[in-house]
Amino acid sequence: MEPKKIGTVYSGLSLNQADTAYFDDQGEEISIMPSVNVIKIGGQSIMDRGRSGLYPLLDEIVANKSTHKMILGTGGGTRSRHVYSVAMDLGMPTGVIARLGTLISHQNAKILHMLMCKHGGVFVLRDSFEHLALYLHAGCIPIIEGMPPYEIYERPARGGRIPESRTDTGIYLLGEVLGARSVIFAKDEDGLYTEDPKKNPKAEFIPKISVSELIRRDLNDLVVERKVLELMQNARHVRQLQIINALKPGTLTRALNGEHVGTIIYAD
Amino acid sequence: MVESSKHTSELFWEDGRSRLHIRSRFMMESLQDKALIQSTYTDKEVQILPDTHLVHLGGASIIDRGRAALEPLLEEIVAARKRQQIVLSVGGGARERHTYALGIDLGLPTGGLATLGWMICEQNAVMLYHLLARHRAIQVPYLHFEMLPVYLREGSLPIVMSMPNYFLWEHPSRRGRVPMHRPDTGAMLLAEVLTTRSCIYVKDVDGLYAEDPKKNPSAEFISRIKVAELAERNLNDLPIERAVLEVLQVARNRKEIQIVNGLKPGALTRALDGEPVGTVIHQ
Numbered sequence: 001m002e003p004k005k006i007g008t009v010y011s012g013l014s015l016n017q018a019d020t021a022y023f024d025d026q027g028e029e030i031s032i033m034p035s036v037n038v039i040k041i042g043g044q045s046i047m048d049r050g051r052s053g054l055y056p057l058l059d060e061i062v063a064n065k066s067t068h069k070m071i072l073g074t075g076g077g078t079r080s081r082h083v084y085s086v087a088m089d090l091g092m093p094t095g096v097i098a099r100l101g102t103l104i105s106h107q108n109a110k111i112l113h114m115l116m117c118k119h120g121g122v123f124v125l126r127d128s129f130e131h132l133a134l135y136l137h138a139g140c141i142p143i144i145e146g147m148p149p150y151e152i153y154e155r156p157a158r159g160g161r162i163p164e165s166r167t168d169t170g171i172y173l174l175g176e177v178l179g180a181r182s183v184i185f186a187k188d189e190d191g192l193y194t195e196d197p198k199k200n201p202k203a204e205f206i207p208k209i210s211v212s213e214l215i216r217r218d219l220n221d222l223v224v225e226r227k228v229l230e231l232m233q234n235a236r237h238v239r240q241l242q243i244i245n246a247l248k249p250g251t252l253t254r255a256l257n258g259e260h261v262g263t264i265i266y267a268d
Numbered sequence: 269m270v271e272s273s274k275h276t277s278e279l280f281w282e283d284g285r286s287r288l289h290i291r292s293r294f295m296m297e298s299l300q301d302k303a304l305i306q307s308t309y310t311d312k313e314v315q316i317l318p319d320t321h322l323v324h325l326g327g328a329s330i331i332d333r334g335r336a337a338l339e340p341l342l343e344e345i346v347a348a349r350k351r352q353q354i355v356l357s358v359g360g361g362a363r364e365r366h367t368y369a370l371g372i373d374l375g376l377p378t379g380g381l382a383t384l385g386w387m388i389c390e391q392n393a394v395m396l397y398h399l400l401a402r403h404r405a406i407q408v409p410y411l412h413f414e415m416l417p418v419y420l421r422e423g424s425l426p427i428v429m430s431m432p433n434y435f436l437w438e439h440p441s442r443r444g445r446v447p448m449h450r451p452d453t454g455a456m457l458l459a460e461v462l463t464t465r466s467c468i469y470v471k472d473v474d475g476l477y478a479e480d481p482k483k484n485p486s487a488e489f490i491s492r493i494k495v496a497e498l499a500e501r502n503l504n505d506l507p508i509e510r511a512v513l514e515v516l517q518v519a520r521n522r523k524e525i526q527i528v529n530g531l532k533p534g535a536l537t538r539a540l541d542g543e544p545v546g547t548v549i550h551q
Contacts, residue, residue: 029445030375044296048287078287081294091314093520095461129436152413153432153449153457156518160308162299165437173437177379196298222300234440236377 029236031179036069036136037256038175038183040146043077043167045188046246047108054115057186057246060253061141062119068256069136071180072116073146073171074108076101080166088161098154098163102147105167109145116141132178146170168225172232172241179237184255186246189223191263196221208260210268224265232267240266311520315463320353320420321540322464324430324455327361329472329507330530331392338399341470341530346403346425348540353420353465356405357430357458358396359451360388368446382438382447389431389451396427416462430454452509456516456525463521468539470530471507475547480505492548516551524550 039061046053061070083100092100113123120140124132126149135142146167154163168185175183192214193203199221211229214222223243232239244255244262254261278291289295297304323345330337348354364385371381397407405425408415410433419426432454438447452469459467476498479487495516507527516525528539528546538545 027373027375029377032377032380044287048289050285050288052285053287078289078292078295081297081299082290082292084299085292085294088308088310091310091312093313093316093461093463095457126435148437149433149435150437151433152410152461153434153454154461155457155515156460156520157305157308158518159302159305161310161313162305162308166299170437173379173439176440177377177436177438179377196301198296220302221298223298224300226300231439234442236440 029179031237033069033132033136033178033180036071036178036180038071038073038171038178038180039252040073040075040167040171040183040185041108041112042185042187042246043075043080043105043108043146045075045077046186047075047111048077049188049247053188053247056249057252058112058115058119060249062116064253064256065119065139065141069181070141070256071132071136071174071178072112072121072141072143073167073174074105074112074143075146075167076104076108079107080104084162092161094156094161094163095150095152095154097161098147098165099151101163101166102145102149102151105145105147105170109143112143116143144171144174148173164225164227166225166227169227169231172228172238175241176231176235176238182256182258183238183241184252185224185241185243186252187223187243188245188247189243190245190248191243192223192265194219196223206263208264208266210266212268214265223263229265232265235267240264313463313520317353317355317416317420317462317464320355320416320462320464321466321468322355322357322455322459322462323468323470323536323540324357324452325359325396325530326469326471326507327359327364327389327392327451329359329361330470331358331395332361333472333531337472337531340533341536342399344533344537346400348537349403349423349425352540354425354540355416355420355458355464356396356400356425356427357451357455358389358392358427360385360392360431363391364388364450372445376445378440378445378447379434379436379438381445382449383435385447385450386429386431386433386435389429393427393429400425400427413462428458430458432457448509448511450509450511453511453515456512456519456522459522459525460515460519461521466540467522467525468536469508469525469527470536471527472529472531473507473527474529474532475527476503476507476549478503490547491544492550495549495551498549513549516549519551524548 122140124142148170192206195203197203276291408426430451476490477487481487528535
């Protein structure tokens with residue numbers, strides 16, 4: 001009744017064993033798409049502005065097409081907030097709430113696709129990711145939904161029931177696993193502030209901050225999901241990301257060119 | 269009496285056409301505000317499948333043993349199914365580990381490994397389905413979980429694949445690149461979100477010991493332990509994934525799990541009948 005074994009060094013070991021070479025990185029992790037830039041188009045901050053917020057930004061993206069490879073990911077926005085609110089009222093658990101939120105970022109990705117089709121925008125399902133290289137090579141702009149695919153496998157949130165892994169997390173993780181050149185969050189504020197600048201106009205701007213410092217400050221509100229900070233600490237490739245005000249013309253272009261135009265959060 | 273609703277269906281443009289909102293308690297929020305997050309807590313989540321047992325069959329510990337281990341165990345499950353509602357989930361095992369070892373050697377990232385490991389788990393679910401088809405098994409992809417009540421009601425034995433669908437989005441680990449959300453964790457997450465009656469891990473050991481019983485035969489058996497205490501003990505080896513313990517610590521619904529020895533005839537049946545036969549880990 002012995003289990004059938006495959007002869008690798010790990011076959012007899014439990015994956016849970018804390019102190020074994022099994023868990024050690026062996027050699028360098030490859031960068032799958034080292035020249036691609038992953039850009040998040042904010043939901044509430046950009047998409048929900050409609051034409052006035054989105055059209056100029058999309059023009060800017062198209063103008064950068066010949067110089068930069070880009071993948072666009074979408075946030076949710078006010079419809080996510082509304083469905084979370086209704087679902088919470090009905091007693092739904094985190095996993096179901098995540099499943100509902102996924103459909104909104106999916107909607108936004110399809111909206112973006114319809115707007116970008118004429119410029120080579122291509123909607124990419126998660127299980128067609130193997131086509132990404134082809135699309136990018138052909139000069140297309142892949143568009144993905146921002147939510148990670150966890151849905152009902154989303155971990156119960158530690159505080160309340162709002163899923164901890166939402167579209168910031170999904171898009172950041174995509175950049176990390178692809179070994180992307182950059183991850184840029186296009187939002188409607190210049191970056192990170194000590195408080196929500198929409199609630200307190202006197203909040204202080206933070207141009208650059210390390211993850212550990214940000215975690216230490218334990219801010220009451222944040223422009224980026226806390227899960228992203230947690231994940232950045234273990235990142236192998238994308239050790240920093242930039243939050244920019246994409247409503248200001250030219251800001252995304254400058255960020256794509258490697259300039260510091262918003263808030264840079266970096267893992268130390 | 270219905271309390272005043274915290275959300276409405278009213279749409280409006282903010283400050284003369286800047287952003288289009290729907291009025292709700294979360295409107296214009298970053299969803300990062302700590303007090304707001306805390307206000308969403310409840311221990312009265314909706315009961316989804318409260319009469320259903322989730323039975324998880326280990327990959328290396330059960331499936332990889334082949335017919336000798338699986339045949340008697342499946343007979344027991346089929347017999348129990350006549351009295352109980354059961355959803356079966358299944359792990360990966362040796363091929364999953366081989367995939368990770370090879371992938372790490374080739375430099376693949378964690379998300380790549382998670383994508384590959386998923387398929388091994390799927391293989392085991394396929395095999396389990398064919399073994400149990402004549403007993404009305406049905407393999408249920410996660411997108412069809414909404415069909416579970418129908419299947420259960422008409423006497424089917426649903427088989428789910430509990431490697432969670434983290435794929436490329438698997439979290440990088442601090443150390444090493446083995447995905448942290450593997451089949452045991454998926455089973456725990458399912459049991460929690462579906463509010464199942466139990467979450468039973470069928471493995472090839474009686475449960476937890478203070479030390480590895482293969483190395484020290486007189487190691488003390490642990491029949492019941494708090495998850496916080498277990499995490500604190502930081503045992504060198506565990507028969508279940510560590511992420512299970514993390515999820516269990518914040519669970520609202522499935523506040524205890526049990527590890528039972530699937531190689532001992534009758535153990536699973538007794539566990540399904542509510543007896544503590546192995547190790548119970550609780551909140």
